[in-house]
Every structure is written in structure tokens, then in C-alpha cells.
Amino acid sequence: MWENIKDFASTFFVTGDPLIYGADVSIALTMVAIVFVLTKFKKWGWLWREWLTTVDHKKIGIMYLIASLLMLFRGGVDALLMRLQLAFPNVEFLHSEHYNAIFTTHGTIMILFMAMPMMFALFNIVVPLQIGARDVAYPFLNAVSFWMFLFGAMLFNLSFVIGGSPDSGWLAYPPLSELSHSPGVGQNFYIWGIQISGIGSLATGINFLVTILKMRAPGMKLMKMPLFSWSVLSSCITIIFAFPILTVTLALLFIDRFLGAHFFTMTGGGNPMMYVNLIWMWGHPEVYIVVLPAFGIFSEIVATFSKKTIFGYKSMVFAMMVISVLSFFTWVHHFFTMGAGADVNAFFAISTMAIAIPTGVKVFNWLFTMFRGRISIKQPMLWTIAFIPCFLVGGATGVMLAVAPADYQYHNSYFLIAHFHQVLIGGVVFGYLAGIYYWWPKMFGFKLDERLGKWGFWLWNIGFYVCFMPQYALGFMGMTRRLYTYGWDMGWAPLNLVSTIGAFLMGAGFVFQVWQILYSIKHGERDTTGDPWNGRTLEWSIPSPAPLYNFAVVPQVKGADDWWLTKQARENGTAQEEKVQLEPIHMPKNSGIPFIMSACWFVAGFGFVFGWIWMAVVGMIGVALTMWARSFQYDTDYYIPVDEVKRTEASLGRAL
Ligand code: HEM
Numbered sequence: 116m117w118e119n120i121k122d123f124a125s126t127f128f129v130t131g132d133p134l135i136y137g138a139d140v141s142i143a144l145t146m147v148a149i150v151f152v153l154t155k156f157k158k159w160g161w162l163w164r165e166w167l168t169t170v171d172h173k174k175i176g177i178m179y180l181i182a183s184l185l186m187l188f189r190g191g192v193d194a195l196l197m198r199l200q201l202a203f204p205n206v207e208f209l210h211s212e213h214y215n216a217i218f219t220t221h222g223t224i225m226i227l228f229m230a231m232p233m234m235f236a237l238f239n240i241v242v243p244l245q246i247g248a249r250d251v252a253y254p255f256l257n258a259v260s261f262w263m264f265l266f267g268a269m270l271f272n273l274s275f276v277i278g279g280s281p282d283s284g285w286l287a288y289p290p291l292s293e294l295s296h297s298p299g300v301g302q303n304f305y306i307w308g309i310q311i312s313g314i315g316s317l318a319t320g321i322n323f324l325v326t327i328l329k330m331r332a333p334g335m336k337l338m339k340m341p342l343f344s345w346s347v348l349s350s351c352i353t354i355i356f357a358f359p360i361l362t363v364t365l366a367l368l369f370i371d372r373f374l375g376a377h378f379f380t381m382t383g384g385g386n387p388m389m390y391v392n393l394i395w396m397w398g399h400p401e402v403y404i405v406v407l408p409a410f411g412i413f414s415e416i417v418a419t420f421s422k423k424t425i426f427g428y429k430s431m432v433f434a435m436m437v438i439s440v441l442s443f444f445t446w447v448h449h450f451f452t453m454g455a456g457a458d459v460n461a462f463f464a465i466s467t468m469a470i471a472i473p474t475g476v477k478v479f480n481w482l483f484t485m486f487r488g489r490i491s492i493k494q495p496m497l498w499t500i501a502f503i504p505c506f507l508v509g510g511a512t513g514v515m516l517a518v519a520p521a522d523y524q525y526h527n528s529y530f531l532i533a534h535f536h537q538v539l540i541g542g543v544v545f546g547y548l549a550g551i552y553y554w555w556p557k558m559f560g561f562k563l564d565e566r567l568g569k570w571g572f573w574l575w576n577i578g579f580y581v582c583f584m585p586q587y588a589l590g591f592m593g594m595t596r597r598l599y600t601y602g603w604d605m606g607w608a609p610l611n612l613v614s615t616i617g618a619f620l621m622g623a624g625f626v627f628q629v630w631q632i633l634y635s636i637k638h639g640e641r642d643t644t645g646d647p648w649n650g651r652t653l654e655w656s657i658p659s660p661a662p663l664y665n666f667a668v669v670p671q672v673k674g675a676d677d678w679w680l681t682k683q684a685r686e687n688g689t690a691q692e693e694k695v696q697l698e699p700i701h702m703p704k705n706s707g708i709p710f711i712m713s714a715c716w717f718v719a720g721f722g723f724v725f726g727w728i729w730m731a732v733v734g735m736i737g738v739a740l741t742m743w744a745r746s747f748q749y750d751t752d753y754y755i756p757v758d759e760v761k762r763t764e765a766s767l768g769r770a771l
């Protein structure tokens with residue numbers, strides 16, 4: 116009996132590595148600390164009522180933000196471990212399997228559990244406010260999406276200490292990811308972690324598409340909509356076409372592994388190339404899904420901080436739509452070298468290069484907006500300006516990679532690693548950081564400290580170039596990606612050391628940002644006006660943080676940059692302030708079902724990972740029961756009475 120338990124524990128828990136024991140201890144300590152604090156300050160009820168059951172898009176956005184920052188930390192630690200291993204030749208810090216596990220979890224976490232939720236954080240916090248809505252189209256579904264994402268991410272992260280991490284790359288190509296080559300449970304964690312959170316992402320795409328199409332304030336024609344909301348619309352359209360492909364691909368891979376099918380195995384008539392095509396039909400649009408909202412953010416920030424209307428509004432909208440369509444016609448550039456032939460490669464080379472055109476249009480529009488503007492360089496603008504040269508280099512190296520014959524040289528080299536980090540960090544991460552700095556006062560009612568922020572900014576930026584520029588050269592010198600060690604004779608040592616130093620500078624930048632947040636909670640400049648940057652769009656017309664119902668009176672929109680027009684009219688004395696008539700506000704009620712349903716998905720996922728069918732069945736029954744319970748819940752909404760709206764507005768300093 117005792118022997119059996121010991122046997123089980125030694126396969127169930129990951130053992131034998133000091134890093135893992137360290138993680139075990141820190142997870143246990145964090146759990147104890149959380150339970151202790153919640154109990155000591157009697158906060159369990161508060162946590163449940165205010166957060167775990169909330170359907171308020173602003174709170175859901177904040178939870179996405181916290182989760183994504185934690186994942187940025189986890190993915191960043193992975194990155195530093197890899198760079199430590201590569202800092203010198205013949206290092207024996209991580210062995211090969213461990214290195215494989217780390218680059219796999221780093222890539223997966225950064226894209227799916229850091230970039231996606233950070234994007235959803237901004238969708239949730241900004242879109243309803245920007246289009247003059249009181250909520251998203253489906254608030255309950257929005258909560259389901261968040262908890263599905265969170266439980267999916269937890270399941271994926273659990274693989275670090277239980278069962279073992281996936282190690283066949285962030286896109287899990289067969290045959291490496293098939294049972295024959297990855298017999299452990301790591302690959303199952305990958306499949307179920309992404310599957311559960313992916314369903315949540317698809318639902319978010321649908322939710323925000325409908326929100327933007329149906330919930331805009333009266334008068335806000337599509338062509339009067341702020342560019343960030345446009346970018347969300349284009350990103351959601353792309354999500355709706357791309358994510359179902361991912362769901363099906365992962366399901367087929369799981370069927371291969373679990374039931375011994377042969378969709379992607381050469382034995383039995385399957386074909387691994389099928390998988391590679393399918394996963395990139397999702398994977399390439401995915402990078403545009405995360406970068407388009409960043410383009411929207413830059414457009415808002417450039418206009419606000421140059422005090423000018425964005426240059427070429429229509430061409431901006433058109434460019435984003437073209438990008439989201441073209442993104443579906445480029446996926447083969449990820450495997451030019453796999454023998455599709457010259458005609459196919461030529462088609463995909465040209466379609467890839469074509470994306471540079473609308474992207475170039477956008478960059479010029481930002482520059483023209485800044486030209487002769489009264490620019491004020493605050494943190495959001497700082498990140499926006501830093502983005503432009505970074506993205507230009509990333510775009511240029513992307514076009515180099517798109518030259519199919521040349522790609523035979525760069526393919527899977529460090530040149531590629533440098534390129535995609537340049538666009539993902541310089542485009543996506545810089546963009547979302549800019550957005551977080553910009554909308555932070557709207558979320559929390561205070562600004563983030565400028566001085567600490569500048570430290571963070573410069574460390575990130577200098578660190579970025581120090582880390583990734585040498586990697587272009589390393590690629591040309593023949594260093595391939597996913598390489599865990601190399602010898603002195605290769606001549607790669609100096610550049611790798613420089614690169615590692617750069618990575619640590621970026622890590623220091625992140626530490627400054629965390630410090631900045633903690634410092635600003637106490638000392639940050641309070642935003643009493645609701646419009647700290649002299650903004651242009653509707654979200655700045657209401658107090659910060661926004662009240663539960665967002666707008667006491669739904670605005671009547673007259674043009675793009677509606678809030679700016681209102682402010683101008685007030686200044687010129689031409690404003691027609693009508694007497695407003697308050698009405699009771701219709702709101703959705705909180706519900707515990709999304710949390711419980713997602714927890715049941717987690718149980719089911721865990722069962723599938725270990726092949727414990729009884730547990731999977733229990734989890735799935737839980738999911739069915741929660742759905743059943745929801746369908747009999749009739750009391751799902753309420754009205755906020757007029758007096759309460761009046762009282763809230765008065766307490767926020769707004770007379771009505
Ligand atoms: C602090 C900054 C970062 C550093 C120093 C860093 C470093 C690395 C390193 C050393 C690798 C492995 C290269 C190899 O041996 O093949 C890697 C892979 C990767 N990184 Fe990063 N990274 C950073 C940030 C990011 C971000 C922000 C993203 C995405 C949003 C990202 C996405 C990826 C992906 C997708 C891979 C490929 C994983 C695979 O080969 O399966 N990284 N990174």
C-alpha cells in the first residue's frame with residue numbers, strides 16, 4: 116500500500132530538480148498567505164460577491180490584467196532561464212529536455228496566456244466606455260470567457276509541478292507531439308489548457324463583435340467610431356474565423372493521442388503536414404489578432420498626445436480590415452522549406468509582403484498626425500514613439516523572411532527568433548503597455564508615477580535592442596533556434612553573452628514597473644476630472660473610475676472624437692446642453708455560475724490529461740448541471756433607481 120502511494124507520487128509530482136522544489140515551496144507559501152489574509156481580514160464574502168461572481172466588464176478587465184501580468188512574469192522567468200543557459204558555451208544549467216520544456220511553455224504562455232488576456236483586459240475596460248455603452252452584449256458570457264481562460268491557464272501551468280511540462284514547441288508539431296514521441300501527460304496539459312481557454316477566447320470574440328455592432332450610443336455610425344474600437348472589431352472578426360480552426364486541430368491531435376487515431380501520423384494513412392497547415396491557419400492570423408488592437412491603441416494615443424485628429428481615419432480603418440483578411444492568406448510562409456514547390460511559395464511570399472503595404476500606410480498616418488502637433492510626451496506617448504522604429508525594423512526583417520528562396524537560409528535560425536520578438540515585443544507588448552498607461556487612470560482613478568515609469572521604459576528599450584539585435588547576427592552565423600547549448604568553436608559566445616545581458620535589462624525594467632504600480636497606489640497623482648490626458652473619445656467624459664453603470668445618461672454622438680467636439684463647443688459657448696431626464700438603469704445581476712462552470716471544466720480537463728475517465732465524466736456532468744441551472748435562472752437583472760444614480764453622480768462630483 117505504502118509502496119503504491121510512493122510509486123504514484125513519484126510519477127504524479129515532478130521531482131528531482133531544485134527549480135521545481137523552489138516552485139513547489141513558493142506556490143504553497145503563496146496559497147497559505149492568500150488564505151491567511153482573506154480569513155484574517157474576513158474578505159471571503161467580499162471576494163465572492165465583488166469579484167468571483169461579477170459580470171461587470173470593468174472588473175473582469177481588471178482580473179484579466181492581473182492574470183496577464185502574472186503570466187508575463189512567469190513567461191519572463193522562463194526567458195531568463197533560457198538566456199542564462201545560452202550565455203556561455205557548454206553551460207550545464209538546464210539539460211536538453213528541460214530546455215525544450217521551457218521554450219515550449221515560454222512561447223505558449225506569452226502568446227496565449229499573456230498577450231491574449233492583456234488584449235482582453237483592454238477590450239473589457241475600454242470598448243463599452245468608448246462606444247457609449249453601459250455593458251457588453253452578453254455580460255454573463257463575458258464572465259464565462261474570463262473564468263474559462265483562467266482555469267485553462269491554471270491547468271497549463273500546473274504541468275510545471277504535476278505530471279511534467281509539454282516540450283514539443285509552442286505549436287506542438289506531430290510526430291513530436293504524438294503519443295509515440297511524447298508519451299507523458301505534458302502534451303495533454305497543452306491540449307486541454309489551450310482548449311479550455313480557447314473556447315473562452317472565441318466567446319469573447321463573438322461578444323465584442325456583437326457589442327460593437329449593436330451597442331453603440333445613438334448617433335455613433337461605424338465611421339464615427341474611435342479607432343481602438345475599430346481595431347477590436349477587426350481583431351474579433353479574425354478571432355471568429357481563426358479560433359475554430361485551433362479548436363478542431365487540437366481536438367484531432369487529442370483523438371490521435373487518446374484513441375489511437377491516425378489523423379497526423381504517417382502510420383495508418385495520416386499526414387503530419389495536415390497538422391502543420393491547420394495550426395498555422397490559426398497561428399498566423401493569431402499574431403494579427405494580437406497586433407491589431409495595439410494599432411488601435413497607438414492611434415488613440417497619437418491623436419490625444421498630439422492634440423490633433425488622427426490623419427487619414429478612413430485609410431486607417433481600411434488598412435486594418437485589409438490586414439485581417441490578408442492574414443488568412445499567408446500561413447505557408449512558416450514552412451517554405453517543406454517542399455510545397457515554387458508556385459505555392461511564390462503566392463505566399465507575395466501575399467506576405469503585401470501586408471507591409473497597409474501597415475506602412477498606418478505608420479505614415481501616425482507620423483503625419485504627429486507632424487506639427489503639439490506633442491506632449493507622457494508615458495503612453497513614450498511607448499508609442501518607441502514602437503515606431505522597433506516595428507519598422509521588425510517589419511523589414513519580416514519582408515526579408517518572406518523572400519521564399521532566402522528563407523531557406525534563415526529558416527529556424529536565430530534571425531527568425533530576433534524578428535518575431537521584435538514585432539511581438541515592439542508591437543504587441545509595447546502597444547499594450549502604452550494602452551495600460553493610457554487607460555490606467557480610467558481603471559483605478561490615479562496615474563502611474565512618471566519617474567519610475569521612465570526607468571522601466573529605458574531599461575525595457577535599451578534591453579530590447581541589446582538582447583535581440585545580436586540575435587540577427589547569430590542567425591547569419593548559423594545558430595539555430597531551440598538549441599540548448601553550443602561549443603566555443605562556433606564563435607557565438609560574445610554575442611550570446613550580450614544578448615543575455617539585454618534580457619536581464621528588460622527583466623529589470625519589469626521590476627521597475629511593478630515597483631511603479633505599488634508606489635503609485637499610495638503616491639500616484641489622483642485623477643479627479645475623469646479626463647487626465649485631455650482626451651478625445653467618450654471614455655474620458657465620465658468620472659474615473661467609471662461608475663457601475665458607466666453613463667448616467669447615454670450620450671448622443673455627433674462625430675468621431677465626440678468628447679473633443681463637446682469640449683470645444685463648451686469652450687466656444689456653442690454647446691447646447693439639454694436638460695437631462697434620468698431613467699432607471701437596467702443592469703445584469705452577478706452570478707456564481709461562470710466560476711463554477713469553469714471550475715468543472717478544469718476538473719474535466721484534469722481528468723482527460725491523466726486519462727482518468729471517471730474524473731472527466733464528473734467534470735463534464737458538472738458543466739452540464741451548471742448550464743442546466745443557468746437555463747432555469749429567470750431572475751438575472753435589476754434596475755438601478757434614479758435616486759441612486761443621482762447620489763452616485765453627486766458623490767463623483769457630477770451635478771445632474
Ligand atoms: C523578455 C523578453 C523575452 C526574452 C528574453 C525571450 C527569449 C526567448 C528565448 C531565449 C526563446 C527560445 C529561443 C530558442 O532557443 O528557440 C524564446 C522563444 C519564444 N518566445 Fe520569447 N522572449 C521574450 C519575450 C517574448 C514575448 C513577449 C513573446 C510573445 C508575446 C515571446 C514569444 C516566444 C515564442 C512564440 C517563442 C518560440 C517558442 C518555441 O520555439 O516553441 N517571447 N524567447
Ligand SMILES: [Cu+2]
Pocket residue numbers: 398399445446448449
Ligand atoms: Cu505568419
